[in-house]
Amino acid sequence: MKNPDFTNFQPIDQIKIVLGSVMNIQCKDETLTCYINPNKIDFDEIDNLSYYQQEQYEVILDRVINREKFIESKFKAGIEEIKVKLKEIGNMSIAR
Structure with missing residues (x-):
């Protein structure tokens, strides 16, 4: 995995x-x-894609359904996998 490039943000x-x-x-x-x-x-595959190809790429994220169960299980339960295209991801903030 390459480090994030803040100059040429992908x-x-x-x-x-x-x-x-x-x-x-x-x-x-x-x-x-x-x-x-x-x-x-x-990341190795995604890093080699063009900007447009990255936008279309679907990543798997763990959607937290039950926060208590998620924390108690040390990030292994209380989640469901979802696929999201990178271009669909908008603003992000830390979940509290």
Whole structure:
């Protein structure tokens, strides 16, 4: 995985910055609480794509359904996998 490039910002760089975090993500018309699991994203493949190809690329995020169960299980339960195109990811903020 390449480090995020803040000069030539690519769609995947937004995800790289918050790896391993639980984030509120604006996606289309809804806000999703998701865990950014680095084990489910193929950064080596994505880093070799053009800007347009990255926008179309679908990443797998762990949507947090039950926050208590998620924390108690150490990020293994209380989630569902969702696929989201990188271009659909809007504003992100830390989930509290």
